[in-house]
Amino acid sequence: MPNISDSRLNPSLPLSQSAAHSYQQGCIRMTLENAELWKSFHRIGTEMIITKHGRRMFPHCSISLSGLQPFANYVIMVDMVPVDGFKYKWKKDQWEIAGKAEPQPPCRTYLHPDSPAVGGHWMKQSLSFLKMKLTNNTLDQHGHIILHSMHRYYPRFHVIQADSPYTVCWGSVQTFSFPETVFTAVTAYQNPKITKLKIDHNPFAKGFREGGTHFHSKRCRSSKSPPTKRLPEDRKDLCKSSPGLQRMPCTSQSVETETNKAFTLQSLNGGHLSSWALEQDSSESVHSEPLELQEYDYSCEEQMVPASTAYQPYRSLEYGKLPFPSSDLDPAQTLLRPPPHPASTTEQQQQGYHHSHHHQSNAADWSQHPLFCYSCW
């Protein structure tokens, strides 16, 4: 199973003792299915195209779950969390900070189309978020995830025990993310290495790879080639390119090179969020023992990653203070709290309170929470 790597704790994402308690409430385990592909991109610096009308992710998010209660209903959601409080620009073959992040666009959460479903359903096959789309259109009416171009994000997965998105049992929210899924949202690819990698792996880009990528050469083509029949081999190729479609992980055709490994973002404030996961396997999130952030042993095999818990702050510039990855954030600051009510907690937001996976607040506190501007199309 080469495409499912061993787990690692995301060292950059805030943990807390509160979060640690949550581990005792279950042993939900989440695995990033196409981890090797993600890592291939992450080594270079993943970029995701966002368009006005919405663009799918590539690689797309595909996960598998275990440890759920087979007959309990769960809702699975994804949202996008800003990595930091900066916007970036591509300059001379590397990303540089271009200033403070712009105010966050309206929050959208993508609800997996199967939600709600029993744990047995979620565990019997991998979950693909292939149809989730990213847009830069803040007025988007299609429910796509709204992001800012030239900003960095990572997807965050929520496993919520609930009969429906409206009857969430707040004691059973567990959140996961994966370090290698950090990406920069762009309206056009900046790093040619990313372009090449995408063309190599994304079947939709075949035309540009095989038919010539030059604009003029395309125009000079004399005739259309006849439509190709879909053959089993074609499907196999597709499997390789889009592992998320598969029930089983596919062999990665990663394009790992030593030079790629050398890619870092030194210009970024000491290179934070650059190399923090480059050499790490972190595509499996397993609730387990509480971990020491700074002393995390990357060599151990299955560590837990309830990922970032920074719900509310990521709608504010406080996000720039989040430890990515080697921040000096005081662990005490990451104490998980119920999300502040948007209308009444500006002060709390400014203090950088973070969301608890397993808190005791009542659902009313959450009713206005960005997480539940969910969408499923």
Place this chain on the structure above:
DNA sequence: TCCTCTAACACTTTTGAATCGC
């Protein structure tokens, strides 16, 4: 001038309806 975004392009893949054979 530089940077970012958008739309058009040519092509491939996906999807779903129609058809066929058992």
Place this chain on the structure above:
DNA sequence: AGCGATTCAAAAGTGTTAGAGG
């Protein structure tokens, strides 16, 4: 009639590029 496999066309998706706009 029902089912599964196959075929086909339309829809949806891709990265590249030039040009617009700030």
